[in-house]
Each structure stands twice: as C-alpha cells, then as structure tokens.
Amino acid sequence: MERVYNFSAGPAVLPEEVLKECQEEMMNYGGTGMSVMEMSHRSKAFESIINTAEDDLRELMNIPDNYKVLFLQGGASLQFAMIPMNLMKNKVADYIITGQWAKKAFEEAKIYGDAVAVASSADETFSYIPDCSDLPIRDNADYVYICENNTIYGTKFKTLPNTKGKTLVADVSSCFLSEPVDVSKYGIIYGGVQKNIGPAGTVIVIIREDLITEDVLPGTPTMMKYKIHADNKSLYNTPPAYGIYVCGKVFKWLKAQGGLGVMKEKNEKKAGILYDFLDNSKLFKGTVRKKDRSLMNVPFVTGNEELDAKFIKEAQAVGFVNLKGHRSVGGMRASIYNAMPIEGVEKLVEFMKKFEAENL
Numbered sequence: 001m002e003r004v005y006n007f008s009a010g011p012a013v014l015p016e017e018v019l020k021e022c023q024e025e026m027m028n029y030g031g032t033g034m035s036v037m038e039m040s041h042r043s044k045a046f047e048s049i050i051n052t053a054e055d056d057l058r059e060l061m062n063i064p065d066n067y068k069v070l071f072l073q074g075g076a077s078l079q080f081a082m083i084p085m086n087l088m089k090n091k092v093a094d095y096i097i098t099g100q101w102a103k104k105a106f107e108e109a110k111i112y113g114d115a116v117a118v119a120s121s122a123d124e125t126f127s128y129i130p131d132c133s134d135l136p137i138r139d140n141a142d143y144v145y146i147c148e149n150n151t152i153y154g155t156k157f158k159t160l161p162n163t164k165g166k167t168l169v170a171d172v173s174s175c176f177l178s179e180p181v182d183v184s185k186y187g188i189i190y191g192g193v194q195k196n197i198g199p200a201g202t203v204i205v206i207i208r209e210d211l212i213t214e215d216v217l218p219g220t221p222t223m224m225k226y227k228i229h230a231d232n233k234s235l236y237n238t239p240p241a242y243g244i245y246v247c248g249k250v251f252k253w254l255k256a257q258g259g260l261g262v263m264k265e266k267n268e269k270k271a272g273i274l275y276d277f278l279d280n281s282k283l284f285k286g287t288v289r290k291k292d293r294s295l296m297n298v299p300f301v302t303g304n305e306e307l308d309a310k311f312i313k314e315a316q317a318v319g320f321v322n323l324k325g326h327r328s329v330g331g332m333r334a335s336i337y338n339a340m341p342i343e344g345v346e347k348l349v350e351f352m353k354k355f356e357a358e359n360l
C-alpha cells in the first residue's frame with residue numbers, strides 16, 4: 001500500500017522505520033510471545049522498555065539529574081490544570097498568550113488562582129511572538145507560562161522570555177525534540193507526544209525536582225499530583241504502555257539520526273525550502289512574522305478562500321494530505337515534524353509551483 005505525505009498537525013507522521021519495527025514485534029515482543037499491548041506494566045520486559053525510553057530521552061535532551069521525567073496520560077490539556085494545581089503555592093501565575101493553546105492553559109489556570117496575561121499577540125491573530133524581554137512579571141508569581149511552538153499559527157519562541165527569576169513552564173507539544181534545548185532554563189517542559197514522538201495518549205513531563213511537592217492545591221486528585229507519579233516512576237497506575245514503547249523507538253531513531261543538533265539542521269533545511277518558496281511565490285504567502293517562524297508548522301494562504309480549497313483538494317488527490325489550516329484560521333498549514341522526509345517538502349513545493357503556474 002502506498003503511503004501518503006502526511007502534513008497533519010497531530011496526530012502526525014512517524015518514522016517508517018519505527019512503524020515497521022512495531023509491526024515486526026507486534027505478535028511477539030522480544031521473545032515474550034505477546035505484544036507490548038498485552039503485557040503487564042509490572043513485567044521485566046516493560047520495566048526495561050520504560051527505563052530505556054527514559055535513559056534515551058535523558059541522553060537526547062541532556063536532562064540534568066535534578067529533573068524527573070514522567071510519562072503520563074490526559075494529553076497536553078490535562079497539564080493545563082495539573083500545572084496550576086501543583087505549582088500555585090501563592091496562587092499567582094503569569095501567562096504569555098501566543099495562541100489558542102496558551103489561552104486554553106490560561107483559562108484553566110484562572111479556575112485555580114490569579115492568572116494574568118502579561119503579554120499577548122492576539123491583536124494580530126497570533127502571527128508573531130511578543131517582545132518578552134521586560135514583562136510585568138509579578139514578584140509573587142509562582143511561574144511564567146509559555147506555549148513555545150504555536151501549532152495553529154506557526155510561531156515559535158526563538159528566545160525564551162525573561163521571567164525575572166521566576167520558574168518557566170513551557171508547552172513544547174509541537175516542537176518536542178526538534179532541536180536542542182537547555183533544560184536547566186525551565187521548571188517544567190511538557191508535551192503531548194502525538195506530533196513529534198509517538199501515538200496520542202502519552203504526555204511527557206520533564207520537571208525540576210524542587211517543584212515536586214506534597215504542597216498542592218486542596219482537592220487535587222491523586223492522579224494529578226506530580227509527586228505520586230514521580231515517587232512511582234510513572235507506574236502509579238497502568239501507564240500508556242504501548243505509547244511509551246513507541247516513544248522509546250522514536251528516541252532510538254533520533255539517536256541514530258545523530259541527535260537533536262542534527263535534527264535541528266535537518267528541520268532548518270526542510271522548513272527553509274518551504275519558506276523560501278513562499279517568500280518568492282506570486283500566489284502563496286506565509287502568514288507569520290519572519291523572525292518568529294516555526295520550523296514545524298508552516299501556515300500559508302493564497303488570499304482567496306476558493307483557491308485555498310482547490311489547492312487542498314488537488315494536493316490531497318496526489319498524496320499530500322492534511323494540508324488544511326486549523327478550523328479557527330483557515331488557509332493551509334504544512335506540519336513538517338521530524339519524521340517528515342525532506343523529499344516530502346521538496347515534492348510539496350514542486351506541486352505548489354505547478355499549482356501556481358496553473359492558477360495565477
């Protein structure tokens with residue numbers, strides 16, 4: 001069966017090598033006579049899968065020893081609540097609003113305490129990242145929150161905000177493992193894995209140990225305490241076992257690619273092909289301020305809704321799928337995560353050139 005070039009924003013393309021390995025191991029994982037879906041999360045085989053996954057992630061991201069890695073459930077959206085419930089000691093948090101996901105996290109935090117938007121790019125449909133060098137961060141803020149890569153709008157923080165010494169919390173769902181990061185600059189880095197790492201249902205939380213305490217908001221459910229998951233090494237209850245297994249395979253794949261430095265180069269090259277074309281096209285145009293452009297999500301428009309729809313339809317017919325922009329913004333969006341091969345982007349650009357010639 002032919003595979004398509006899948007430009008979905010998530011769940012998204014995974015490396016073919018990984019999918020094939022999963023297929024090969026489906027009936028009998030490592031001589032256990034069963035698939036990973038069928039095995040106890042307390043078994044030796046699974047213990048090795050989760051421990052190896054954590055070790056490989058630590059190596060890839062160079063995660064310092066004073067950070068825990070948690071494999072949880074509930075998607076990125078459950079973190080919108082878990083973060084304030086666990087971190088709001090003063091019940092004060094400052095949010096930077098760069099899109100719908102940041103806004104959702106912000107709205108959720110307001111349920112639990114005094115959350116304030118200290119910056120926003122809503123005035124220009126989130127097409128840029130606000131200047132965050134001197135924000136009115138409050139002295140008693142428990143943390144400053146960002147969505148580092150804005151999946152819907154295609155923007156990315158190229159420099160982290162000046163949090164004035166406060167803990168930085170970042171949703172990296174759509175840029176996870178796309179380039180090296182300095183973990184020590186964050187209190188929490190978290191993301192759903194369904195864009196760059198694995199199947200939906202697993203969320204990875206990398207959290208500095210001093211933020212993991214018993215001192216959480218009253219009424220916080222047991223399952224929403226970081227401490228319970230940290231103390232139990234992500235095995236307090238049944239974890240998203242198959243998802244963790246696939247994540248582990250993607251970590252190995254990333255290591256084989258050469259690690260995050262190499263991924264960054266590849267991603268810059270891939271995104272560069274598309275952005276260069278958009279910058280020179282007479283029909284298509286990018287919608288994001290150049291300096292804030294994401295390497296992962298590339299939104300673009302023709303300026304004519306009918307033509308956008310025609311493009312999406314014709315692209316789909318020849319195997320470039322899921323190019324429709326988010327329902328809230330329209331137009332097109334090509335998500336080009338780690339596993340999208342460079343040929344996928346080159347061929348898409350060829351197709352766009354042809355479409356341009358036919359429709360100008």
Ligand code: PMP
Nearest residue numbers: 075076077101151171173174192
């Ligand atoms: N944050 C970002 C940046 C996202 O792109 C998404 C999903 N598209 C979410 C959060 C929500 O993720 P989930 O569906 O896993 O809750």
